[in-house]
Amino acid sequence: MRTQTIDENRRCPKCGLAENQINAGYNRSGTQRCVCKFCRHKYTLNGKTRAYSEEKRRRAIKAYHSGMSGRGVGKLEGIGKGTVYNWIRKNDR
Ligand SMILES: [Zn+2]
Known part of the structure; x- marks a missing residue:
């Protein structure tokens, strides 16, 4: 069974992939940081993550x-x- 869900908010800004975006902790202001498993690009999610699409x-x-x-x-x-x-x-x- 696939447990990974693709979150459209969590998309690598470099290679554009939404899969295999893993959490890399939080920055000082509490923003979620992510790292792309494909290209290793690190990025932060846009400040306010929407609860609803x-x-x-x-x-x-x-x-x-x-x-x-x-x-x-x-x-x-x-x-x-x-x-x-x-x-x-x-x-x-
Ligand atoms: Zn990437």
Whole structure:
């Protein structure tokens, strides 16, 4: 069984691979550091790692604007309604 999941946020900026990106600790500001197993390039993940994917966010906002309640959207996508409202507020700006 494959246990490794490919995290799109964790992609080597040098060779572009998302596989075999391993943790290399944290830097002083607490940002996750990674190292690419293929080209050995070390890099840090962009400051704020998103808990939810961009796709999920867009889908949730779309569902909300098609008439679904924030709570309904949250249930559908498995996220808290607070998060849904946050996204919608940001998106409307
Ligand atoms: Zn690489």
